Amino acid sequence: MADLMRQYSRRQFLKVTGAAGATVGAGAFLAACGANSGASVAPTSPPATTGPVASEGPTAAPTGTFNWMTWGDHYYQAQVDAIAASNNIKINPTLFSDNIDAYTKVKQVGGQLDMVSGDALWVPHYFEAGLIEAWDINSLQVSSQLYSIAREFEIWTKPEGYLGYPFGWSPVQVYYDPANVSPAPDSWEVLLDPKYKGRVVVEDQPVEIMAYMGKFSGAKNAYSMTPEEIAKAKDLLIQLKPNILRLANQATDTIAALKSGEAWIATGNLGTESRVKDQGGPELKVFTPKEGTIGWMDSEMIVKGGANESLIMPFLELAEQAEYIAANFILNGRPLFNEAAYKILVNQGQQERADRFLYNKPETVHTMDLKGPGTSTQAVIEAFNEVFGA
Amino acid sequence: MARGTSALDTMPVSPLARQTRGLLAILAGATLVFLYLPIAFLILFSFEEADTPGFPITGLTLHWYEKMLSDSGIHTALFNSIQVAVIVAILATIIGTMAAFPLVRGGIRFPGAARILFTLPIMIPGVLLGLGLLVFITLLKIKLGLYTVIAGHLVFTTPFVVLIVAARLQGFDRRLEWAAADLGADNRKTLRYVVLPLIAPAIVAGALLSVTLSIDEFVVTFFTIGPQLTLPLFIITQIKFGVTPEVNALATVILVGTLSVFGLGTLLLSGGRRFGRRGTE
């Protein structure tokens, strides 16, 4: 009996342990060897020391796949398929939702990613952290299709070069259902109006919500508020809370609430009202609050030390062409920085829609408080938690 | 198993027992309805014309199924998810089952501490697990990929297996093992033919839980994954535009597919080794 217990424990289980251990060990070994898909054949031309330059001629056209961390609306399938077919440059996209997630990832893994998309003030932040390259935007021919303002954003200009290839932008606007909301609002105040209790939807973004309240209470910079400004914003937040139907996790949630009529007022990026209408919802009106608003503009950044860096310029040269950008606008309804694409849209009879989405007014970005790291992040989160906790 | 051979079935059944049985059947049925109610809507929304799943339904279409079938990105994501889930389930089940034995039967100096250690990963928010792992992995200069995701998932699935198998193992009738030894079986045979089959339901339950936990996880996955995507990651990151019914279509296909495959498998295979209920046969 005792023998049984002894043998049973030792021999039998040591064998099974060995087998399992070998499996785990093999897994770890393979992980250490870096067996992940996405690494490509080393491209022919090594990156120049001053930063990547567009490939000169047909002599050594790089091909392969590079890793791109981006938002889902920065490309569409037909576009990347066409580029893959014609020039054999493929993308291996990873998606993310918040800038901070991408930043954390890039900070940790660096060159395992080749290109990353980011908003406004995040771009110089990436650069200061030594994570991205600065380069000469005019070295890309396609950049001449951009609005000139987009090539000269001060926050993206450094002595070493430009920090990213501009893509799109949007202010945050307020949408409302005129059938239930009157008189026509023009201020953030409508969000707080007790008449609309439980009828407001805002995004589940504590820093942004506090920024809205900050704008309403006159804060100079919604992302770097002083303690007094934060206190004022917090008081407004307390008034806002009972009005909120739900905090939207995704744009879908906002649209769903508006389309079903459960919500009458919402904040969102450009184009929300069209999507609601397209899906059978009511006809909404939109306005930019008179106190000012926040917004974002994004760009593609080149990660330092990416293994496939030399693929990026050729890719951008193709992907940022006006035809693709115009098609992207039709798909996603965001204003983009490509001026030539605007002309294409006008020719296609889409001018009304493009103008409604402020496509031809990229200078609007200068009126927005731009998203990015600020000095009051932690304090506003604390304030938000205090109001929205139990 | 109403073959009439087990003592349980030949015993006279009181009216109270019959009523109880009927009531339980109704409750079980209601529970199944409760479980499948949202699923029914999920499937419904996969056919709706609008871009956003939800009411009101403006029209019905198969367009999302077409889109889903041609979207190679979503297929890769799905394939990655399945790969990871299967490997995680296998590893977690093996490691967890093995760990349960000494936990219950002695050999560990501080079984209470060991048990708490295994319970901890369940309560730590995924963000911390993921970030801690990411920092550790990059410290070791290991490249991120699906393998690091598997490692991350192992952390929070194995405890479930350990706990469920340990609960099953406690109070296990050792006499069965001794009887097997008396009849000449060595340890391996005892394990294989007596112990494991009897705790099989717990092992299977643990494996199923592991798959469930892994296949829909996105927080730890986001931090530990390389330049790939899994399905939940794909869905969660559609944030600027939100989820379209294309995902509903995919979910419906997965659901119907898995149910058919498993359903057929279970019904076709004979009832498996039958050990009957304890105390009979």
Place this chain on the structure above:
Amino acid sequence: MTTDTRSGADPAPLAGSARGLRSRVGRAAPFLPGLLMLTLLFLIPMVIMLVFSFWRTNNDFDLVRDWNVSNYARFFTQATYIRTFIKTLIMASAVTAAGLAISLPFTYFLVRYVSRRLQRAVLLAVIVPFWTSYLLRVYAWQAILGEKGALNQFLMGTGLIDKPSTLFVYNDLAVFVVLIYVYFPFAALALYAALEKFDFTQLNAAQDLGARPDQAFRHILLPQIRPGIITACIFVFIPILGEFLAPTLVGGAGGSLIANLIINFTRQGQYPEGAALAIIVAAFVTVVLIIFRRSLRVEDVVTRG
């Protein structure tokens, strides 16, 4: 009450070197892979997070090695964290109780009255829906519970109410229902594993000896499946402490649970701040688990020595 022989009480103590180190290592050996895995993949990362929690984040979202305990102090000085934590404990308890109440009869019926083959089919039918996206399932619940949702439409259609009910609209009750739904398979599988080994003839024997059905149930069934019930409670209660999606999706403005407050920090890169809060929650649960360790024991009688 289990008898001694069932739990395998050891015969005469092993003599001499048999009780020595080799035997002990041999018996503990199967635990090693799990221990190794946890140490490498959990303990070390958690130590890293623990260290982080004593640092802070600067305005550039960078970690500053500025040793301080303010992240921990925050939990105790700003009342919202304790209030929300208590609310989370209440929600978790309620969901656990309700979940058990629903899954126990279900699993009992499944094990007792359903053929083995069909049991497996039903188990799969229960769990496969949970392989679809969490997000989609919760969206579906929104569509059911919302103001213009299916439930309201049904109730209004049958004339039971004339205005849409806001009973489940983006509030704690909706979170409650959705959490029961989401954690049902966990409880069910844990209970299934425990119930499956139960010998139901004991109930008949008890009744033969004069016990009423509920007495048999309480004194014979429950004690024997106690480990399973405890496991089911752990599987539901503890993960809910880390649950943030359901409150966001169906909880409305007031639905935040403690994990929401934590991820409000971590989603903005304030990892030390979030880590400290999470560690406090984990420490609390660990203390509770230690206090109640006697009732949570899984070790067999023999090892309690």
